[in-house]
Amino acid sequence: MRLIIAEKPSLARAIADALPGQVSREEGSLRVGDTRVSWCLGHLLEQAAPDAYDPRYKQWRLDHLPIVPEQWKLTPRHNARGQLKVLRTLLKQAKSVVHAGDPDREGQLLVQEVIDYLGWRGSVARLLISDLNRPAVQRALERMEDNRSYQALYHAAEARSRADWLYGINLSRAWTLTGRQAGHDGVLSVGRVQTPVLGLVARRDREIADFVPRPFYVLWADFQVEHGTVRAWWQPDDRHPLDDQNRLLKREPAEALASRLPGTLGRVATLDAQKKRQAAPLPYSLSALQVDAARRYKLSAKGVLDACQALYERHRLITYPRSDCRYLPQDHWAQARRTLEGACAGDETLSRWLGSADFSLRSKAWNDKQVGAHHALAPTGARPDFARLSASEANVFRLIVRNVLAQFYPPLETREVKVDFEALEERFRAQGREILVPGWKPLFTTRDDAPPLPSLRQGEPARVADQAVEDRMTRPPEPFTDASLIKAMMNIARYVEDVAVRRTLRETDGLGTEATRAGIIETLLDRGFIVRQGSALRATRTGQALIAALPDAATRPERTALWEQRLSAIAEGSDQAAPFLDALLGDLRTLLAGADTARMRQALASAKGFEAPARAKARKAGRRGTKGTAAKRRTTKRTPGKNKEEA
Structure with missing residues (x-):
């Protein structure tokens, strides 16, 4: 039996539909002839909690820090044991295994770590799919590769996971305990990426508050x-x-x-x-799309990502959305007319634009040298049923089609x-x-x-x-919005003071990745560090206090963006994970030495002015006004040892 393990059920269904033969459903998998297609549900495994390494770590104490595992452990996520059991049984029956995670760093990690965790020792093929329509999946099935070719990508993702654990667990415990000593009741989570993003928002709010018009x-x-x-x-x-x-x-x-x-x-x-x-502007990467959709339609970064995921998985109207690339493969150019004819069907504006397109033109968007693991967002050519699309999905789809269609228009003169x-x-x-x-x-x-x-x-x-x-x-700077914050994360060099570091960061992908930027904003919202005020994102009192209490280096983007650069180098095979983690541990010890109760107490006091308006606006927006969310926040305060709140 051949076993194909997809990242999500939607991808598994697309693969099964593309295989020759009748598809039948079995527990946790699909059968097509001698092939079984099963799936993960996102990450089925996560880094083990500190007390899995030593029971004494269940209690939070400053003298335990830093906590550094000697042998890293993974543990099943909540509600993942059932699917892990299915995969374990299938692996025992399998003669060959195909890794069908998404074509990116995290997609490589989440399937491969399950294969390794469940003890498979045979060879593994790699199936890379960026378009869920049947012809595209069939083409991908015909050109599978050896999974060993993607080990550098796996090592980069694994290093990222371990780095986030080390950074988040240790600094979150240190500043939560320091905050408790200073009178703050609750978890103060610190993240390798989320905290510098919070720093951008908090400093911008301070600039606005301190601004004196002239x-x-x-x-x-x-x-x-x-x-x-x-x-x-x-x-x-x-x-x-x-x-x-x-x-x-x-x-x-x-x-x-x-x-x-x-x-x-x-x-x-x-x-x-x-x-x-x-x-013409190039086709979209995810972040570029999030910026434009936020400005044009007032959609949050997460709202754009959710719409893209639905267009990709459910409706199969666009290619893989979590892409950082704005170029398309050269062989897509020959199919572009047919693809766009399908994508524009049923929409008056798109159809009118299609009628004026000149498909003999070839813009710089078609460039294989600029395409990496994935290409720019593009329509698949499937005919959209706009009655089945939400307003957000329809608007996002039109933007994606428009930017590809624009490649067949002459330059603006x-x-x-x-x-x-x-x-x-x-x-x-x-x-x-x-x-x-x-x-x-x-x-x-x-x-x-x-x-x-x-x-x-x-x-x-x-x-x-x-x-x-x-x-x-004179006017104060504008508060951050989803659009401007995503753009700041993409162009983080603008917010770096060190000239040499700024020059280096201009060559990197910025702060966070295409797949994580929307989630970072939502994490800061969920943890009460920022709130929405209309379209603006503002730091709360807690968010302001945390930034003021932390060492400046932990709140600024330089180090995190340079770490992201090293992770990219690991993924490309030009760097190794061990030196990266060793350097991180050195930084971590320096940062932990900066945990100071007096500084925290002063930070909490100086941030009082941000408390009332932020909470009032949050209640008005209903962001944390529901009983369920409020209860969740109270639970977090009572149980600061939860791993998800540390990271």
């Missing part, structure tokens, strides 16, 4: 030229009081100049006109103009843009932020027709 002033003038009127803005030089963004800090110079401007004859001093071509007017020996600046060829642009928006300027000539006279001074105020 007035500044602008002067505009309308210049009458041969072919129309142009509004331009005064560019004061350093003879005047300016801030670091060249904003005028006193009104008097602007008023003085404005009083002299009426009827003044000036001229076009400089004119810079350039034609530009801009290719524009003429961009920058002009400086000179009047009374002062400079006034304007800019505009004329769309020459709209190309792909109408698929995304009909609005243009920079309207065109009238025809201008270098040196032509320009008379001031109107002018005014406007009073303005």
Whole structure:
């Protein structure tokens, strides 16, 4: 018997349907001829709790730390024993085994760790599926590989799992116990990724709270030229009081100049006109899709991921969604017309866009060199039944189709103009843009932020027709939203102060991964460290206090993002897991030395101002207003030793 182990039941069903023969269901598996297809339910195993290594670790004590297992142990997750029993029985009967986890780091880990845990010693084939439609699954079944080729990916995932355990268990215990000594009743969980993300939110909220608005002033003038009127803005030089963004800090110079401007004859001093071509945005990675869907449809990162999973697993309308790639394989180009014809069927807007697509075009999106374990999100070509899709699923699907469809539109061509007017020996600046060829642009928006300027000539006279001074105020930074927080995690180098580290991080995938970013936000919400206020994500008093009490290095993204870089190197075979974990332990001991009750007490006191509005907003949103969620939170406080709260 051949045994194929899939990551989830939906994938197992797709594999069984693609095999030749009649499918029959048996306990925990599907039979097709001499093949049995079974499944995991996500992770069936998890890292064992500390007391599995030593019973004394059941009690939380600072003098136990750091807890470092000599021989790592896995234990079945809650409700996983039944499926593990099925897999154990099937493995005893099997003559060959196929690993059919998702094509990513975690997919490699969760199936292989079960195979190893249950004692299989034979060879294992690797089945990689990114599209659940039958023809795609059949093609994947014809080109299976040796699972040994993916051991580097497995070692990276295993190192990630152990690193998260070491970091989460030890630091969560240390700061929970320190918090208890400082009067805080509850678990203060610390995570290798979640805490730096919380740090981003908490620091942004502090910037907003500490922001002092300052007035500044602008002067505009309308210049009458041969072919129309142009509004331009005064560019004061350093003879005047300016801030670091060249904003005028006193009104008097602007008023003085404005009083002299009426009827003044000036001229076009400089004119810079350039034609530009801009290719269509690439197809989506998951994070890029989460950013756009949050901005356009106000969907949370988790909401976008859930919609993608449904479109992939239930409806089979899109390819594997947890992808960090924005490119497509070159051989997909030849099938694109047929694929998009199926995807656009039944939708008026998509069908209209399809009718104007030029399938002879080949954008830079089709590039095998840029495609790794998975490619960009794309439609499978299955015809959608929009009546069966939720509003979120339909909106997300249309975005995915649109970005692939845009690859068959010509570039956007524009003429961009920058002009400086000179009047009374002062400079006034304007800019505009004329769309020459709209190309792909109408698929995304009909609005243009920079309207065109009238025809201008270098040196032509320009008379001031109107002018005014406007009073303005500096504004605080915007609070994070799902879109901006995901984007910050993708581009974490922007939030790094060390120049050398920032340069390194520009080459990495940022903080967290495509598969985990939405979950990180939800974890922070569930643990009461952040709340939603409308579309904004704000730190609670507890979240603020935790960030203030931790060593600065534990709250910033540098170390975690560099660890993610090393995990990627392990996955590529250019680094090893052991040195990575050794370095982590050194960092861990340094961080544990920073646990301080006095600092925690001070942090809790300084964060009081964030308590009332955050809780009120949370109750209003209903996030933690239900009895079930509140009860769960109270249970967490009574039982701080639960492994899930430590990690």
